[in-house]
Amino acid sequence: MFNNPFDSFHSTVAEAKEEREQLDRLLTVSTPRERQLVAVIALLLFILAAWLFFGNVGRSLAVDGVLIESGEDLLGANQTVQALIWVENEAAPHFRAGLPAVIELDIADGEADTLDGEIRTISALPSPAEVAAFEAAAPVSVHRVTIAIDSSHDLSPLAGTECKIIIEISEDPPAAIFDPRQS
16 A cells, blocks of 8 residues: 555555445445345344353253053152163263153064153162172163153053163253353
8 A cells, every 4th residue: 555655645545545445345235135145144143142042952861771660659640650770870960850751662563652751769779799899880870760650551561661761951051061160
């Protein structure tokens, strides 16, 4: 812009003005289609930002288990089912009573049946003396879980059936992923 010291001041200013006008023409969003594109991009960015802070993402834990027995809830309103589940040691502290759970059963026909419920009780089963020495190195522990089921299915013939239980641990905003205090 001010490279040649022998040019007149007026010619230097005129060149600078031309460069600014060229730049303005390049940056101008003038057609309706370009304005719509800018508006759509701004709207998408706004929606993404709103979802990051006000949306929620559910975290769940899937564990393998075996159904043991079924019965009635203490209040008689729901059926309960007890299961033995194998939980990784680092995941065990994350679930507790009151969390929603889904039991996925594999039926003999190859079909899957799901039962929605809520965890009522959780208790860790003591390890036999032979296994206790290896407990620190073992990747899983066994827990007995009682789940209240919201359906009227007859669950008594399902004793001994292998299942997968999906426990919803928490619902967090997506922005919580970036929080270093979350584990």
